[in-house]
Amino acid sequence: MHHIDAELPSAITRVLEDFLHNAGDPIRRTEPTFGPAVDALSAFVLGGGKRLRPTFAWWGWRGAGGDPDSDEAQGVLRAAASLELIQACALVHDDVIDSSDSRRGAPTVHVAFAAQHRQQGWLGSSESFGWAAAVLIGDLALAWADDMFADCGLPAARMAAARPAWRAMRTEVLAGQYLDVHTQATGDASVEAALRVDRLKTAAYTVQRPLHLGAALAGAEQPLIDALLDFGGDLGVAFQLRDDLLGVFGDPSVTGKPAGDDLREGKRTLLLALGLAYAEQQGRVGEHKVIADAVGDPRLTDAEVDDVRQALVDVGAVAEVERRIEEMTGNALASLKRAALAEPAAHQLAELADRATRRTS
Amino acid sequence: MHHIDAELPSAITRVLEDFLHNAGDPIRRTEPTFGPAVDALSAFVLGGGKRLRPTFAWWGWRGAGGDPDSDEAQGVLRAAASLELIQACALVHDDVIDSSDSRRGAPTVHVAFAAQHRQQGWLGSSESFGWAAAVLIGDLALAWADDMFADCGLPAARMAAARPAWRAMRTEVLAGQYLDVHTQATGDASVEAALRVDRLKTAAYTVQRPLHLGAALAGAEQPLIDALLDFGGDLGVAFQLRDDLLGVFGDPSVTGKPAGDDLREGKRTLLLALGLAYAEQQGRVGEHKVIADAVGDPRLTDAEVDDVRQALVDVGAVAEVERRIEEMTGNALASLKRAALAEPAAHQLAELADRATRRTS
Numbered sequence: 001m002h003h004i005d006a007e008l009p010s011a012i013t014r015v016l017e018d019f020l021h022n023a024g025d026p027i028r029r030t031e032p033t034f035g036p037a038v039d040a041l042s043a044f045v046l047g048g049g050k051r052l053r054p055t056f057a058w059w060g061w062r063g064a065g066g067d068p069d070s071d072e073a074q075g076v077l078r079a080a081a082s083l084e085l086i087q088a089c090a091l092v093h094d095d096v097i098d099s100s101d102s103r104r105g106a107p108t109v110h111v112a113f114a115a116q117h118r119q120q121g122w123l124g125s126s127e128s129f130g131w132a133a134a135v136l137i138g139d140l141a142l143a144w145a146d147d148m149f150a151d152c153g154l155p156a157a158r159m160a161a162a163r164p165a166w167r168a169m170r171t172e173v174l175a176g177q178y179l180d181v182h183t184q185a186t187g188d189a190s191v192e193a194a195l196r197v198d199r200l201k202t203a204a205y206t207v208q209r210p211l212h213l214g215a216a217l218a219g220a221e222q223p224l225i226d227a228l229l230d231f232g233g234d235l236g237v238a239f240q241l242r243d244d245l246l247g248v249f250g251d252p253s254v255t256g257k258p259a260g261d262d263l264r265e266g267k268r269t270l271l272l273a274l275g276l277a278y279a280e281q282q283g284r285v286g287e288h289k290v291i292a293d294a295v296g297d298p299r300l301t302d303a304e305v306d307d308v309r310q311a312l313v314d315v316g317a318v319a320e321v322e323r324r325i326e327e328m329t330g331n332a333l334a335s336l337k338r339a340a341l342a343e344p345a346a347h348q349l350a351e352l353a354d355r356a357t358r359r360t361s
Numbered sequence: 362m363h364h365i366d367a368e369l370p371s372a373i374t375r376v377l378e379d380f381l382h383n384a385g386d387p388i389r390r391t392e393p394t395f396g397p398a399v400d401a402l403s404a405f406v407l408g409g410g411k412r413l414r415p416t417f418a419w420w421g422w423r424g425a426g427g428d429p430d431s432d433e434a435q436g437v438l439r440a441a442a443s444l445e446l447i448q449a450c451a452l453v454h455d456d457v458i459d460s461s462d463s464r465r466g467a468p469t470v471h472v473a474f475a476a477q478h479r480q481q482g483w484l485g486s487s488e489s490f491g492w493a494a495a496v497l498i499g500d501l502a503l504a505w506a507d508d509m510f511a512d513c514g515l516p517a518a519r520m521a522a523a524r525p526a527w528r529a530m531r532t533e534v535l536a537g538q539y540l541d542v543h544t545q546a547t548g549d550a551s552v553e554a555a556l557r558v559d560r561l562k563t564a565a566y567t568v569q570r571p572l573h574l575g576a577a578l579a580g581a582e583q584p585l586i587d588a589l590l591d592f593g594g595d596l597g598v599a600f601q602l603r604d605d606l607l608g609v610f611g612d613p614s615v616t617g618k619p620a621g622d623d624l625r626e627g628k629r630t631l632l633l634a635l636g637l638a639y640a641e642q643q644g645r646v647g648e649h650k651v652i653a654d655a656v657g658d659p660r661l662t663d664a665e666v667d668d669v670r671q672a673l674v675d676v677g678a679v680a681e682v683e684r685r686i687e688e689m690t691g692n693a694l695a696s697l698k699r700a701a702l703a704e705p706a707a708h709q710l711a712e713l714a715d716r717a718t719r720r721t722s
Contacts, residue, residue, distance in 0.1 A: 023528075023532070026529070026532075027532050027533070027536050030533070030536070030561070031536045031537075031540055031557070031561055033536075033539070033540050033543050034535075034536040034539050034540065037535075037536075037539050089500065093496050093497070093500065096492075096496060097489075097492070097493040097496060097497075099489075117546060120547075122546040122547055122548070123545065123546055123547070123548045123657075124545065124546055124627075124657075128458075128460075129542065129546050131457075131458070132458040132539075132542045133539065133542070135454050135457060135458060135496060135499075136454070136458075136535050136538055136539050136542070138496075138500070139450065139454065139499070139500070139503060139535055140532070140535050142500060142503050142504060143503060143507075143531040143532065143535065144532075146504075146507040146511075147528050147531075150507075150511060150524065151524060151528075156517035163511065163512060167384075167508050167512075168387070170504040170508075171384070171387075171388050171501065171504065171505075172388070172391070174395075174398075174497050174500055174501050174504065175388050175391070175392045175394075175395040175398075176392075177497055178394070178395050178398050178493075178494065178497050179392055179394050179395065181490065181493045181494070181497070182394055184484065184485065185478060185483040185484055185485055185490050186481075186483055186484070187483070187484045196392070200391070200392055266485075296484075296485075
C-alpha cells in the first residue's frame with residue numbers, strides 16, 4: 001500500500017491545516033475581530049471527525065485508477081478534504097437548528113459563542129449572539145469548502161468531470177436536512193419517510209457522492225460510476241441503520257453520546273418506524289404507546305429508555321433492522337465486486353463497509 | 362450602447378431564471394418535499410433587488426475591454442448574476458440573525474415558513490421550523506452561487522483570473538456581517554468601528570469585489586484593478602453613508618421601510634457615531650442622551666425619532682456625513698478617471714456613482 005493510502009486520515013488533516021492557515025491569513029489581517037470565528041472553524045474541523053467522506057472520495061479515485069505517485073495526488077487529497085468543510089457547515093448549522101448543546105464532547109459553536117458573550121457582559125441576548133456567530137461560521141465553512149475544492153490545483157478537465165458530483169452533493173445534503181426537519185414537523189412516522197431521509201442525508205451525501213467525486217476526478221466512465229453509486233446507496237443506508245441502533249442501544253462510554261438521546265431529540269429513524277408499524281400489526285398496544293410516547297420527550301428517564309429498548313426487541317424491529325443491515329451490506333459488496341476497482345481500493349472499501357456496518361461507536 | 366448594456370437588469374434576471382430552473386429541476390424530482398424551499402429561494406431572488414452587484418461586475422468587465430458581442434458575454438452575465446445568490450444568502454441569514462419580520466415589503470423567509478408551520482398545525486415550535494428552513498435556504502443560495510459561478514461556461518484561464526476576487530468577496534462579506542454583530546454586542550459606538558463595518562460590508566462586498574471580479578474576467582492588469590478598487594472603496598462607503606441618512610431621515614413612502622427602523626434595530630452607523638462624538642465634544646448633554654437612548658430601543662415613537670433627527674442636525678453630524686459623501690464621491694470619480702475604462706463603462710459607472718450617493722430610496 002502506498003504511504004498516503006496507509007495514513008489517509010493524517011494526510012487529510014495536513015491539507016486541511018494548510019488550507020485553513022492560508023485562507024484565514026488575509027482576513028485576519030484585514031479584520032482581526034473575525035479571528036475568533038476563523039479559530040472556531042479551524043478548531044472544529046481539525047479537532048475531530050472520522051474523515052469518512054474524504055476517505056470515500058480518495059478510494060473512489062484510487063479505485064478508478066488514480067495513481068498516488070502522480071502529480072495529481074496532492075490535488076485529489078485537497079479536493080477530498082474539502083468535503084470536511086461541507087460537513088463542518090452541515091454540523092454547525094444542524095446544531096443551531098436542533099439547539100444541541102454539545103458535539104464531539106465539546107460545547108457546540110453557538111453555545112461557545114453565547115458563553116463568551118455572557119462572560120464579557122456584552123449587550124443584547126447571549127443566545128442570539130451565539131446563533132449569529134454559528135450561522136456565519138457555518139456559511140464560512142461552506143464558502144471555504146468551495147474555495148478549497150476549486151483551488152485544489154487539478155487540471156480544468158478533471159475539475160469539469162467532477163462538477164456534477166460536487167453540485168449534486170451540496171444540494172442533496174441540504175435537501176436531506178430539510179426533509180429531516182420537515183418529517184419531524186409533520187410527525188410522519190412511516191418507514192418510507194425514514195428511508196427517504198436515510199437515502200438522501202446519509203447514503204447520497206456521505207457515501208455515494210464522495211465516491212462519485214473521487215472516481216470522476218480519475219476520469220471514470222459511467223458504468224464504473226453507476227456501480228459505485230449502487231455500492232454507496234446500499235452501504236450508506238446500512239451505515240445509517242447501524243447508527244440508529246447505536247443511538248438507542250449504544251454504550252454511552254463508547255459512542256460518546258448519552259444513551260437514548262436520539263429518542264429525546266425526536267429523531268424519526270427507520271428503527272422507530274418499524275417498531276411502531278410492527279406493534280400496530282401485532283396489536284401490541286402497550287409497546288406502541290411506550291415507543292410513541294418516548295419519541296421527542298426531552299425528559300425521558302433511563303428506565304423509560306430501557307422500556308423502549310425492550311419494546312423494540314419484542315416487536316421484532318431490532319431483528320428486522322439487523323436483517324436489513326446484513327442484506328444491504330451484502331448487496332453493497334456485490335456492487336463493489338461488479339465495479340472491479342483497482343486494488344487496494346476494492347479491498348479497502350470492502351473493509352470500510354464491514355467496519356461501518358458492524359461498529360459499536 | 363449595446364443591447365445588453367441597455368437592459369442589464371432584465372438580462373441578469375433572465376440568466377437567474379434559467380439557472381434556478383435548471384438547478385431546481387433534479388432535486389425536485391429526487392425529493393419533492395424540498396420543492397417549497399427551492400420555490401422560496403427562487404421567489405426571493407427573482408422578486409426584487411436592484412442587481413447592484415452584478416451591475417458593477419458587468420461594468421468592470423466592459424470597462425476592462427469585455428466585448429458584449431463576444432462568445433463570452435453570456436458567461437460573464439451568468440458569473441455576474443451569481444452575486445445575487447450570495448446576496449440572497451446574506452439577506453436570508455441576516456434576517457434570521459436580526460429576527461426581522463419583513464423584507465422588500467414581504468414576510469422574511471423564516472417568518473413565512475413559521476407561518477406555514479402554524480397554519481398546518483405541525484408539531485414543535487413554528488418559530489424553530491422557520492429558522493431551520495431559512496438557515497438551509499440561505500445555505501442553498503450560497504452553494505448555488507458557487508455552482509452558477511463555476512459553471513458559467515467561461516474558459517478555465519478566465520475563471521482562474523477571477524478566483525482571487527471571488528474568494529475574497531465571500532470571506533469579506535461574512536467577516537463584515539460578523540463584525541457588525543460583534544460591534545452591536547460590544548456597544549462600540551466609535552466612528553472607527555462604524556467605518557470598518559462600512560468598508561468591509563458595503564465597500565468591499567458590494568462595489569470593490571464585483572468590479573474586481575468583472576475586470577479580472579476580462580483579463581485586466583493589476584494597475585486597472587487597483588484603480589477600480591480605489592474607486593469602489595470610496596464609492597462603497599459613500600453609498601453606505603447615504604443609506605445611513607435615509608435610514609433615519611428617509612421618507613417611508615419612498616424607502617419602503619418604517620422611519621427610524623435603523624434606530625430601533627440598534628444599527629451602529631457612522632452618522633450616530635459622529636452624532637454622539639460631536640455632542641460630547643460640544644458638551645451638549647441633552648442631545649447626547651437623546652441619541653444614545655434611542656439606539657436599539659424597539660419601542661421608539663415617531664416623536665422620539667424626530668428628536669433624534671433634530672439632535673443629529675444640531676450637533677452637525679448630518680452636515681459632516683453629507684460632506685464626507687461629497688468628498689468620497691469626488692475621490693471615487695478621480696480614481697475612475699485614472700482607471701481610464703473603455704466606454705460606455707466609464708460613463709455608466711460615473712452615473713451609477715452619482716445616483717447611488719444622491720438617491721432618495
